[in-house]
Amino acid sequence: MKADIFVQTELGRGSRTGVNRTFRKMLSHWQLYLILLPPLLYVIIFHYIPMYGIQLAFKQFQATSGITGSPWVGMKHFEQFFSSPSSWRIIRNTIGISLYSIAAGFAFPIMLAIALNEVRARFFKKTVQMITYAPYFISTVVLVGMLMQVLDPRAGIINQVITLFGGDPVNLMGKAEYFKSIYVWTTIWQGTGYSAVIYLAALSGVSKDLQEACVIDGASKLRRIWHVDLPSIRPTIVILLVLSFGSVMNVGFEMIFLMQNSLNLATSEIISTYVYKVGLINANFSFSTAIGLFNSVINLFLLVSANYLARKFTDNSLW
């Protein structure tokens, strides 16, 4: 606020209206606006102009007439999407994989962070931390490549173990019923260490006084974690949970797309991979845009609802 007062007394002298004052303030800082211009142009061109293209969802795209010139068809694409039984399977897959991810993967990073926070041997702590979040740097392609090698029916180590115990090799990637579990546990393997760092950062902010008071009162470590540490990092937990509910519909496209094959498609086809196939492989631009729009709207709705519930019940929220 200090700077505001400074600028206003300096330049606002003589001007009576607020509008005039704001204008003068803007003028005196024209350089700031000039600096902001290129990034602003970037978001307008690469983010807001595509939003203009959303109208394709209600049009029949014709290459010769472009986005603006193509004829309106109303809700035709949405009706087509919702009348097909396979669409519901795709929606179910998307939500199922997301909820499975959240339910299975949510507690591990918190437990890892708390455990790391309790360890006093620095070298052990640093080593575990470094190794557990190294997988975060492995690219999706490499990760799926590793997964396929490990699960390979012939040379993969999992099947070598199975045959060692007298079982028959299983083509795990080709079994639709295993797909969700393979995907979810692989992402947990990759992401746990990274998420734990966020919780560790939050844990480092827990009041030392409270912890010491707890120890002096004779609380066990478990009680201290339950009554001091966990409540202290609750805002972080809530916000990360809100964010994960806000991306339920955007579940890992890049990875799932790579893991798909004709054998597991029944459970592995999700909305975003379907949008890609319909739109760019089959060149059905309008239909694909419509499904994409449906996805974005649901996603925005979920984020806003999760945020609302978080604010109502825990007083922590994104906004």
Next chain:
Amino acid sequence: MTIYPNRLIKESPGDRVFNVATHLYLWIIFVLVAYPLIYVVSASFSAPSAVISGKVWLWPVEPTLNGYEAVFKNKQLVSGFANSIFYMVAGTLINLVMTVMAAFPLSRKELSGRNLFMAIFVFTMLFSGGLIPNFLLVRDLGMLDTRWAMLLPVALSVWNVIITRTYFQATIPDELYEAASMDGCNDFRFLLRMALPLSAPILAVIALYYGVGHWNSYFNALIYLKSPDLQPLQIILRNILVLNQLDPTMMQDFEALQRKQGLVDIVKYAVIVVASVPVLLIYPFVQKYFVRGIMIGAIKG
């Protein structure tokens, strides 16, 4: 943890059980994460026959460099590697310049309409045009199958703008600007002479984020690029690791198939190592900054 100063308070038996459980948990996670990584590296150095017959458990068996030889002889892989380095370096430079240009004005109270501008940026995180409108835009801009398609559509990440802006607000006090402004320093000079030198740690962090992002991304290349000589490493990797999967089963001669398949397998492991090493090598050096960056990002701002 300095909760037990001089260990005046002794640990109770319950706490000792807790300590053992904690260490056990950490060891289990450690092994679960480290084992696949070690296995991949070991397999890449082992003889194909040993990998197939399951003799490789922890360390390389009958060590050989055949896999790596095959990798470095592959022209596609070498060109993909070079392309990826270009996309990573050029892309990260563009990202850094754009991020600072967005974050600096947005961190300054003198910018009227700051909240409006911020809202314009943040809204793009909540809602997007979707795949097809983005694709049509890139096509209409004439960037399909050019290197620009790999750089411009991802010139800025709003998340990193928020982190950088929070950092600016936290580390550069208004008083500093007022003092500089008294001495006749304008906004350009303030950015170049004061703000940038003070923000080296955050620049290192977001450079790492952006750099890793460019190195690891494959999807933009998949939809925007056609020419083989523009393809980044990840696309080549996808062809080798993911798409080749079903090929060899079509062959007739079983023994030849086994030999060929064996080499294919260790080549895959070698490719995985070669593609991941550059990123994993930088990471210990910037780890300190990286953790700090996550912390800044975790602060609600």
